[in-house]
Amino acid sequence: MDQGAFTADGCPVEVYRLLPPGDEPGIVHAAVPAGASILELGSGTGRITHALLDLGHPVVAVDDSPEMLAHVRAVKVCSKIEELRLDRVFDVVLLGSHLINTVSAADRAAFLATARAHVAPGGRVLVQRHPPEWFDSVRDAQGGRLGGVDVRLDRVVRDGDLLSAVVRYSAAGRSWSQPFTCRRLDSAALKAALTRAGLVFERWCAEDRTWFSATPE
Numbered sequence: 001m002d003q004g005a006f007t008a009d010g011c012p013v014e015v016y017r018l019l020p021p022g023d024e025p026g027i028v029h030a031a032v033p034a035g036a037s038i039l040e041l042g043s044g045t046g047r048i049t050h051a052l053l054d055l056g057h058p059v060v061a062v063d064d065s066p067e068m069l070a071h072v073r074a075v076k077v078c079s080k081i082e083e084l085r086l087d088r089v090f091d092v093v094l095l096g097s098h099l100i101n102t103v104s105a106a107d108r109a110a111f112l113a114t115a116r117a118h119v120a121p122g123g124r125v126l127v128q129r130h131p132p133e134w135f136d137s138v139r140d141a142q143g144g145r146l147g148g149v150d151v152r153l154d155r156v157v158r159d160g161d162l163l164s165a166v167v168r169y170s171a172a173g174r175s176w177s178q179p180f181t182c183r184r185l186d187s188a189a190l191k192a193a194l195t196r197a198g199l200v201f202e203r204w205c206a207e208d209r210t211w212f213s214a215t216p217e
Contacts, residue, residue, distance in 0.1 A: 007065040012176040015169045016045045017071055020147035023206075025051035028094060028126055031205040031213055032057075036091035039118050041081045041111065042099055046072035060090070082110035089120040096128040100193070101182040103162065112197035116216060124213045125199060131209050135163050135184045148172065 005013040025048050032038070035056050043049050043061035045068050052059050053074055061076045062084055063069050069076045077084065081099070093115040102108050115125045135158070143152035149171045156165045164181040185193070194201055198217045205211040 005067045007068060011044070011065070011068075012169065012178060013045065013065070013067045013071075014174075015149065015171070015176050015178075016047060016068065018147065018149050018171055019047055021047050021051040022146065024048050024096065024128070024211075025055060027206050027211050028052060028092075029055045029057070031126060031211070032092045032124065036123075038092045038094055039086070039090040040094045040096070041084070041115065042095070042097050043072060043074075043076070044068045044097070046074065048094075048096065049074050057092075060086075081114050082107065084114050084118070086118060089118055089123070091120055091123045093119045093123070093125045095125060098128055098130050098182060100127050100190075101130045101185060103181050103183050105193075108193055109196060112193060112199060116197045116199055119216055121216065124202060124215050126205065126211060126213050128211050129185065129190070129209075130182060132184050132186050135161075138163060138165065143168075 007013065038052055038057045038059045040049055040059055040061050043063045046061060049059050049061045049072055059074045061072045061074045062079055062081065064078065064080045066078055069078055095111060095115050099111055100108060119125050138153065138156055140154055140156050141152055149169055152168045154166045154168050161184040162181055167178045167180065169176040191201060194214050199214040200217055202213040202215050205213055
């Protein structure tokens with residue numbers, strides 16, 4: 001079956017078009033001032049972007065996939081996060097999609113450095129993460145339904161602080177698979193990564209501690 005376009009890191013573009021925004025836009029909106037300008041790093045097809053626009057936030061969407069950005073209805077920049085150099089700063093920089101849990105410490109440092117470089121004085125960086133306890137609870141066949149998309153995890157493997165799995169998506173008679181690996185960050189590792197980037201943890205923005213804000217030192 002033709003699964004359509006995939007990004008360089010294995011994300012199925014059509015799935016991200018189908019997934020609903022969920023709670024994320026509301027979490028972001030509640031954590032920032034009304035009308036705050038937002039730089040969204042890793043916007044994908046605009047799943048969160050468009051909801052934030054509807055909530056009154058001017059958004060610049062950044063992604064390294066032209067196929068993803070083709071569906072974004074906002075100001076957009078095609079760039080790798082670590083290579084982004086915009087001649088402006090924003091009230092809020094958004095680093096979602098659990099990018100902080102990337103396997104590579106160098107990539108994590110680069111993502112946070114880009115966020116720090118583009119946040120205005122007095123602004124904040126909002127980060128989505130996998131909490132440490134999530135790594136212990138994940139199991140095969142875990143999942144549910146997001147909008148019209150059925151989502152299930154398969155082939156969960158743990159190796160120290162690393163967790164690998166395959167996400168199985170299905171919708172309207174079509175199916176897609178997306179493998180991933182992520183790294184657990186405990187409180188000390190998270191604080192160290194923020195400190196190296198010139199950021200300071202501010203507060204949790206969601207009760208389940210999947211989102212937090214950080215401010216420039």
